[in-house]
Amino acid sequence: xxxxxxxxxxxxxxASKTTKDSGHIIGDSMKEVFKRVDKVETQPTIDKEKxxxxxxxxxxxxxxxxxxxxxxxxxxxxxxxxxxxxxxxxEIDDDxxxxxxxxxxxxxKEEN
Numbered sequence: 228x229x230x231x232x233x234x235x236x237x238x239x240x241x242a243s244k245t246t247k248d249s250g251h252i253i254g255d256s257m258k259e260v261f262k263r264v265d266k267v268e269t270q271p272t273i274d275k276e277k278x279x280x281x282x283x284x285x286x287x288x289x290x291x292x293x294x295x296x297x298x299x300x301x302x303x304x305x306x307x308x309x310x311x312x313x314x315x316x317x318e319i320d321d322d323x324x325x326x327x328x329x330x331x332x333x334x335x336k337e338e339n
Contacts, residue, residue: 273332273335275328275329275332278328278331278332279324279325279328282324282327282328283324286319286324288324295318296318296319297316297317297318297319298316298317298318298319298323299315299316300315300316300317301315
């Protein structure tokens with residue numbers, strides 16, 4: 228597969244044969260496009276299901292001891308007041324893990 232830079236150079240050479248000005252105009256307008264193409268060609272891909280599996284392992288979902296993880300739905304200061312109950316916790320489930328995976332993948336996408 229040719230890189231964006233190679234395609235860009237070929238396009239400029241062909242355009243320059245027609246007229247010097249047209250090659251320069253094409254070059255200026257297309258330079259950024261081919262930089263983006265090269266960037267896309269080199270971006271690593273992350274499989275969502277593999278990421279979910281890694282998150283399951285990290286949070287201990289697959290552990291033999293039956294580990295449970297809970298999300299506190301109130302502010303931590305409620306512990307000091309003495310009004311905290313088990314109802315203030317939600318068990319982390321598949322929806323949470325898939326949502327976290329989507330969040331991580333979106334951050335990676337934005338960074339690249």
